[in-house]
Amino acid sequence: MAFPSSNRGQWAGRQQIGYLMQQGVDYPNCLSLAAGLVDYDTFPADLVLQATQKILTDPAQARASLQYGTTPGSLELRRQLLKHLAKLDGVSQESEAGSIDQLLITTGSQQFLDLVSQAVLNPGDICLVTAPSYFVYLSTLEGIGVELVSVDCDDQGIIPASLQETLERLEQAGKLPLVKMLYLVSYFDNPRGITMPLNRRQEVLEILERWSAKQYLYLLEDAAYRELWFEEPPPQSIYSLDQSKERVIYTQTFSKSLSPGLRTGFGLLPKALVKPVTDLKSIHDFGSPHFSQFVVSELLSSGQYEQHVKKLRESYREKSQVMWNAVSDSILTSDLAHAEQPGGGLYVWLKLDDKVCDTRFSQRLFRDAAEKHHVMFVPGELFYSDPSHPDANLTMRLSYGVQTQQKLKEGIERLANAIAEVRK
């Protein structure tokens, strides 16, 4: 007899990150510009140590942090997060969020993305995504059996006219009732490092509001990289622009700005989603680790988090500049190579307008780069839900997150050599 297995289990298997991680295993000597990990040298071990000492030597805090929490998470941390978010958005805390009940703490923002998707989308439903888009979330949606429809982007993020056209096209095809959500990374996005300007944020929100008469769409705003800006703070969130507080679902994480090992993220929910998302989280795990929540809470309230993020911005700003200089000097010298200098986040998105330099896993450039030049990038194909998108074969994501400045220079030099050799 066959072993029992579910559709969900099979759908979840369509994860391209598995293939990417396997490449890392297959080519262990590669200098990886692929991994989206964060900088080891900036981990706040001393701050986390101070926080744990403070928590565990205070009997009341020690007991509470080691006990079960509630499913939505520590009330104290949730209070601080509302305050923190209002500060980031430059608005008053009262105008920012409906109530603390709408804020849920999760195991990284990934769990929040998964829970929301499960609460909103049935198998066969449609979610709009950008082309390109964060590939792990594309897999998350596929894991629920959701159909992905992509909307084009330019250097300001999603193109409003393309969103409008896509919705019209879906309406004509009779598929509008299946469209439930639009997903956006609104700050220094993954993979392109682009931040949507304020007017673009407003336009997108207005389009969704106009379509509401026919079909209500949620906007899922992923702000994972929001605090990693280099020169100036980015615009306020789409969430803060949503007067109704019934449209935008917002999520952010401490994985990039503090420590992924604490796995603490959070999100804000429209009222209609509070119960189903919290119910699903109860089933998933009854709540994320309470102890980590106390550590994050302590670092936020002491102001040490804010100090840490300042240092982090400086470190990533320098590293991004090192990578950018190297890419400019050795790759962008060709008219066939294009990139935008990132203003924050962890990535440089490179386009090689050159059919010889097909960036896919299966093609010569990726293999030669890994095998001969010992350098690895993430092929652009991973970020497109539609593999026939014209940019899917021409693009790659380069991360300056984990490598040192020296290694970044060396990595880009190796990549430039690999490109030059393929072009010969």
Added chain:
Amino acid sequence: MAFPSSNRGQWAGRQQIGYLMQQGVDYPNCLSLAAGLVDYDTFPADLVLQATQKILTDPAQARASLQYGTTPGSLELRRQLLKHLAKLDGVSQESEAGSIDQLLITTGSQQFLDLVSQAVLNPGDICLVTAPSYFVYLSTLEGIGVELVSVDCDDQGIIPASLQETLERLEQAGKLPLVKMLYLVSYFDNPRGITMPLNRRQEVLEILERWSAKQYLYLLEDAAYRELWFEEPPPQSIYSLDQSKERVIYTQTFSKSLSPGLRTGFGLLPKALVKPVTDLKSIHDFGSPHFSQFVVSELLSSGQYEQHVKKLRESYREKSQVMWNAVSDSILTSDLAHAEQPGGGLYVWLKLDDKVCDTRFSQRLFRDAAEKHHVMFVPGELFYSDPSHPDANLTMRLSYGVQTQQKLKEGIERLANAIAEVRK
């Protein structure tokens, strides 16, 4: 327009624990014998502090613990867990598990239960459960849209003849192809505190093996309370009896034996389930908090966990005796009241063979106990997937986990008074 929402989100809403927790909120002055929380006084704050200091002052460990881990979890902790489990089962590590790849670390054992259920069961499939059974898992199954079919129990756990009859009945109804799994709490179960003896474990396994020719059923063994024995260690796991290692799925947690706030559990998977369950976990959260895993790993390897569990056993043994004495003296004096003294775990399961004493939320006993006598129990109805089960109205679960010895005596006295008053 209606806000979009999924079936999953609605199914997840059928959680009776929400109702139970609401009762706790509605009657805040109650002495709760309901909560399944663990003893605050035995939390190992000093041990966790030592472990975090050791981890965070070692640069290599500090970096690793604060970085992302892999989806299945820390390799070092997984190695130790295999060793730990072989020791509990009294077998060699080689014979115990296929490979370390089959061990997955999760956010408590609840996440493991949820992931396995999602990987094995489609909406409309059937899972066999015991009557009574752990009610949070019943909600988990309902949250996936699964049909529950219950199998009767006696004081040695699930009754083999009843399992056989249930399978025959399902076969006659043409529903056998939908039956995918049997769920059991094999040690000091929730709610009854019963441990299955060895021969019962073998019989159940043999029945499932005989039925394999017609329908392959997994056995999901939940060993959450395994280490909380009082007088002598309980028998080896059903997992260890499964020679094929393709039948039994095993899970255990550190929430009861160490700290729920670390939210660290684990499970062992048959080979066929490793990929789908790990894929689903990647979508859920990419892996449970790495930092907590390092803490648990440090406490296991130093032997401090073992020392701590010894103390914990003694504390719960004493508290269970206090509750048992109080129940014996004030409630079991009636011929219409029955209970078994627990040999481990956190619960006393009380049956009142007396129609006047209907234990349901909606009936007088629960309301009077809460409102007049300020004591709360968990009505037995929560633990039966079939509300028409003859014991569903007659039973209640009493926990000695969280209250002090003094409060336990007081709580049982109040409950005895409430029962006496209803009987008047």
